[in-house]
Amino acid sequence: MSYDDSRLGDYLRLRGVSRRGFLKFCAAMTSAMALAPEMLPRVAGALERARRPSVIWMPFQECTGCTESLTRANAPTLERIIFEAISLDYQHTLQAAAGTAAEQARQDAMQANYGQYLLIVDGSIPLGNPAFCTIAGRSSVDLLTEAAKGAKAIIAVGTCAAFGGIPMARPDPTQAVPVSEIIRDRPIVNVSGCPPIPAVIMAVLTHVLTFGELPELDALGRPKVFYGESIHDRCYRRPFYERGQFAESFDDEGARQGWCLFKLGCKGPVTYNACATVKWNDGTSFPIEAGHGCIGCAEPGFWDRGGFYDALSVPHWGTLKELGVAAGAGVALGAAASALAHHKQTVATRREQRAEKDET
Amino acid sequence: MTILDLARGPAFYSAFIVLVAGIVWRTSGLLLMRWRRNLAKPRVPGAVAAVAGGLRAVAMRSVPPHELEKNITFQHFTGYAWHIGWFVTFLFLGAHLPFIRSILGFSWPNLPNGVLLIITAITLGILLTLYIRRLFHPVLRVITDMDDHISVLLTIAPLVTGIAAFAHWSIFGLRYENVLAVHLLSVEALMVWLPFGKIFHCVTGLLTRFRLGATLIRRGVRA
Secondary structure (H helix, E strand, C coil), X not given: CCEEEEEHHHXXXXXXXXXXXXXHHHHHHHHHCCCCHHHHHHHHHHHHHCEEEEEEEEECECCCHHHHHHHCCCCCCHHHHHHHHCEEEECCCXXXXXXXHHHHHHHHHHHHCCCCEEXXXXXXXXXXCHHHCEECCEEHHHHHHHHHHCEEEEEEECHHHHHCCHHHCCCXXXXXXXXXXXXXXXXXXXXXXXXXXXXHHHHHHHHHHHHCCCCCECCCCCEHHHHXXXXXXXXXXXHHHHHCCECCCCCCHHHHCCCECHHHCCCHHHCECCHHHHCECCCCECCCCCCCCCCCCCCCCHHHXXXXXXXXXCCCCCCHHHHHHXXXXXXXXXXXXXXXXXXXXXXXXXXXXXXXXXXX | CCXXXXXXXXXXXXXXXXXXXXXXXXXHHHHHCCCCCCCCCCCCCCXXXXXXXXXXXXXXXXXXXXXXXXXXXXXXXXXXXXXXXXXXXXXXXXXXXXXXXXXXXXXXXXXXXXXXXXXXXXXXXXXXXXXXXXXXXXXXXXXXXXXXXXXXXXXHHHXXXXXXXXXXXXXXXXXXXXXXXXHHHHHHHHHHHCCCCHHHHHHHHHHXXXXXXXXXXXXXXXX
């Protein structure tokens, strides 16, 4: 990986981060990555000595929510400082430069750090028409392919970049695809979520900085340490599920008592993410704690997997019209089969009667 | 499309169409069946007698006949027990009620899971016991055909997969969403098989008993 001259430890000291604060961050990241406590000195040492990696952040069909998730904090956090400590050479939303200067900065960074820089992508890539999403007149596919060529690894941040997300939802007007559909020869880490948890993004970056390699991934290319368990597995409302105590509406006694939201459409049992453990807003809470079921935003195709308020045990009935068509098709098929059987019996009976008549 | 999406979507729709088509076919087939006219003079005439005979047959054939009581009591009452257990589990498990509400537009309170787990375990135990008995009983074994095997196994499957889904057990290393999908697919398999196998007695059982009673009373036989 290519770095500029300053080391991360020096940079943090310059920014006034105390040794205690730095170790606190290292402990939090070591814990978040589920590493043994003995690894803390190694993480701290590696981070302190690490040189600032060049990072290029390419935004495509996205809503900037992922950037918001990472950068929007009530007070400057260590995560944010670490985020600033990386050499973020290209990020539309955050960088001061614009237009030709911004594009030049990206080209310069890519050339200077070829084969070594980290590429972060948020947003899906449209295949329908190159003009659907362009930067400086160049299509998303073109830009992504070019940037990926020299990247050491790609971090697909957010469900749009990881799995296509909302742009890919039916009817998918832009024919959106995730990064992995276009880039197949570079290691990709999917940090899904709409948006992803900031600590998860930071932990992946920290892991790469510390160990120089990507974390262990699950079948969907997500860091196992954060996406290994379902929301339901770690949900504080799980005991209510076990006892069969469910809220029937968002304002009934069950909801007030904090009972399980399964009947109200919670997708926690089929969603793998760290919301229930890492939580949001500096560990304040997560959607279920705020009284709303999980909508499964970290999973592929979450937008098209039935209503957010339909329980998992409810089939996709579709509209009343579709249901009527299904029932009508069943009745028509059954009636036709029955009429055919009746006709065959009539024909057979007549034949039998004729034969009897002939015999007599 | 994931296996869960398949189970909740196209597979469910297809199973639903087959179920409706099959029920319509079988029932309308019975209704449209050509019957020879019974020219004999009825011993007990009248529609009221026919209805009474039919109802009597429904009632009498729902308890073990006195002559066979000794031999079939076990099978008879365990049969009732698992039927009741199966339907109580289906109708009162919390996770099933949103499904019922999606069909009927309303539902009712669920039973506590602790109670239902006991009922389900007993139901499954009885079903397995009866099936094993069927496999080894000298008489039952002879009269058991493929229809029986399929019907019993498709009745057991939703219970086994349902318990696994409820308890978040990983069958063959499958994750929860896949276990849930297997549970739904097992129910869909049952829906598809229902009109074509012996399980169809759930639709025709009482009707055929009634019909038999009404026919026999005409001949003076109290079935």
